[in-house]
Amino acid sequence: MTILDGVRVLDLTRVIAGPWCTQVLADLGADVIKIERPDGGDDTRRVSPFVVGADGNKTNDSAFFMGSNRGKRSVTVDIAQPEGAQLIRDLAAQCDVFIENYKVGALKRYGLDYESIKAVRPDVVYCSVTGFGQEGPYAARPAYDSVLQAMGGLMSTCGLPDGEPGAGPIRAAIPITDIFAGLYAAIGILAAILHQRKTGEGQFIDTAMIDTTTAINGHLALGYLMTGEVPKRQGNNNPITAPSEVFRAADGYFTMSAGNNGQFAQMLPALGLEPSVAHDPRFITNITRIAHRAELHAILEAATQQQPVAYWIERLSAVTVPCAPIYDMRQLFDDPHVQGRGLAMTLPHGSGVDVPALRSPLRLSASPVTYRAPPMLGQHTAEVLAGTLGKSVAEIEQLKASGVIGSTPG
Numbered sequence: 222m223t224i225l226d227g228v229r230v231l232d233l234t235r236v237i238a239g240p241w242c243t244q245v246l247a248d249l250g251a252d253v254i255k256i257e258r259p260d261g262g263d264d265t266r267r268v269s270p271f272v273v274g275a276d277g278n279k280t281n282d283s284a285f286f287m288g289s290n291r292g293k294r295s296v297t298v299d300i301a302q303p304e305g306a307q308l309i310r311d312l313a314a315q316c317d318v319f320i321e322n323y324k325v326g327a328l329k330r331y332g333l334d335y336e337s338i339k340a341v342r343p344d345v346v347y348c349s350v351t352g353f354g355q356e357g358p359y360a361a362r363p364a365y366d367s368v369l370q371a372m373g374g375l376m377s378t379c380g381l382p383d384g385e386p387g388a389g390p391i392r393a394a395i396p397i398t399d400i401f402a403g404l405y406a407a408i409g410i411l412a413a414i415l416h417q418r419k420t421g422e423g424q425f426i427d428t429a430m431i432d433t434t435t436a437i438n439g440h441l442a443l444g445y446l447m448t449g450e451v452p453k454r455q456g457n458n459n460p461i462t463a464p465s466e467v468f469r470a471a472d473g474y475f476t477m478s479a480g481n482n483g484q485f486a487q488m489l490p491a492l493g494l495e496p497s498v499a500h501d502p503r504f505i506t507n508i509t510r511i512a513h514r515a516e517l518h519a520i521l522e523a524a525t526q527q528q529p530v531a532y533w534i535e536r537l538s539a540v541t542v543p544c545a546p547i548y549d550m551r552q553l554f555d556d557p558h559v560q561g562r563g564l565a566m567t568l569p570h571g572s573g574v575d576v577p578a579l580r581s582p583l584r585l586s587a588s589p590v591t592y593r594a595p596p597m598l599g600q601h602t603a604e605v606l607a608g609t610l611g612k613s614v615a616e617i618e619q620l621k622a623s624g625v626i627g628s629t630p631g
Contacts, residue, residue: 223250224588228414231309231316232256232293233300233333235263237366237396238430239322239350240289241403246318246410247292248581248590254312254605255290255596259297259627262598263290275573280597282572287595289403291568291578295596296605297627304625306331308610314341315609317417318410322350325360335425344423346413350406354429364430366396373398373434378441381456388454401437402430463510464488467547468522472529477537477544482506487540492524492533568594571630597630 228251232243240255240263247253257263261281268285296312299305310332313319319338321328328334335347349355352364370376370392380391406428413424435442440461441452452460457476459465464485465478479485486499498504498520503513510517525533530546537544548556554565567575571594581590606612606626620626 222588223591224585225249225251225414228252228318229316230254230318230320231313233309233319233321233323233328234350235322236265237289237399238402238428239320239406240265241400242348242350242406242410242428243293243320244289244291245404245407245581245583248583248592250588250591251318253293254316254601254609255293255295256300256309256312257295257297257598259299259599259624262295262297265289266598272570272572272574272576274570280572282570282576282595282597287576287578290595292591292593293596294601294605295599296602297599298602299625300331300333302623302625304620304623306333308606308620308625309333310338310341311610312605313338313345316342316345317414318346318348320348320350320406320410324363325349325351325353325355339423342423344417344421346410346417346423346426348406348410348413348426348428350402350428350430352430354432355427359431366399366430367392369398369430369434373431374438374442375434378438378452378454380454382454385456390454398430398434402428402433405433405436458514460511462507463514464517464521466514466518468518468525470525470528470530470533474547475525475530475533475544476547477533477542479542484542485510488521488537488542491536491540491542492521493527494520494524566592568592570594571597571600599627599629601629602626603629 225246228246230243230246230251230253232239232253232255234240234243243253243255261267263286265285266281266283268283270284271279272282272287274280298308300309321333335349338345338347352369353359353362375397376390376392379393381388406426409426409428413426417423445451457467459478462478462480465480467474467476477488479488482499486496489496489498502509504510504517534544534546546552553559564580566578566580568578570576576594578592578594583590603617606617617626621628
């Protein structure tokens with residue numbers, strides 16, 4: 222029994238933000254029916270690398286697609302055709318949740334907007350994920366993750382400080398604004414499901430990437446609102462703690478941090494430095510250490526360069542100073558703790574091979590996460606139309622012949 226057992230979600234989302242949300246719901250046990258275009262499906266299916274099936278041929282199941290579509294059922298429908306839009310409305314009548322990430326107003330012309338879906342399912346939880354929300358001067362603008370990383374303030378605080386070689390704004394390597402929007406959408410949907418169960422009422426959820434990106438600025442945004450001072454790029458330096466940055470070792474790099482005077486005092490002998498450094502007027506408090514960060518960094522790094530990363534991680538961890546090696550992906554998945562947590566796993570895929578997957582960070586003791594591989598394009602079209610809508614084989618074949626739905630793989 223899963224926590225969302227019996228909850229059915231109709232998923233009209235693509236790329237990352239919406240699919241990330243519905244993957245969370247699928248992990249928690251919801252039946253997520255992902256609607257895809259018959260002529261290629263989700264855009265992320267076309268970004269390499271791809272799964273190679275049991276027949277030795279590449280599928281259209283990419284790492285990009287698989288990263289946010291675990292546990293769903295794929296149904297191909299052309300919503301631009303009246304019969305296709307009607308299929309979506311018929312499916313929506315059987316679903317608790319409807320989620321989409323089209324441009325504002327785009328689904329109205331197909332009769333798939335909130336009011337239209339509410340007419341066939343009065344208690345529906347309808348979630349719309351967009352770049353700029355349903356209202357405001359920019360509501361109609363398209364948006365990708367990089368657009369919101371830029372406008373949402375994140376890039377202005379990431380990167381080397383002005384005056385240093387290579388200075389300038391930098392985007393995160395992962396689509397962080399997409400991911401946070403997906404997580405907030407999932408939280409909103411879960412709250413709306415609770416409301417739905419208590420009251421019998423549905424509701425509309427307006428999830429905007431600009432809202433979520435602004436929110437995750439957290440203390441940086443609040444600091445500006447309090448003081449009017451614009452946060453500056455700090456590179457790898459933690460602006461509220463020193464030392465807390467990246468240090469060079471004999472064979473690579475690692476990070477270590479002293480969040481208080483006690484940790485700083487423990488750090489020094491672990492690095493082979495005299496305890497008297499802690500009594501230097503420049504370093505006696507966190508505030509003074511921040512003010513003299515460069516001088517402190519030079520003293521500490523002169524020591525850290527004498528030994529390899531593993532040596533320092535062992536010594537610093539022994540005295541409870543927070544530290545970690547800076548891993549690449551190979552090192553991450555080779556780490557015994559990551560392996561012990563089982564963060565990498567495999568799942569049987571529709572192409573006949575086992576594919577890699579990442580374990581959900583949700584670890585619930587009484588209602589554990591469920592795992593199924595991401596679907597092949599249209600893998601469950603016939604299954605859903607027959608099982609949920611009661612369509613006959615002949616009706617399904619007619620829909621295929623007219624191009625309303627695609628063919629089931631295999």
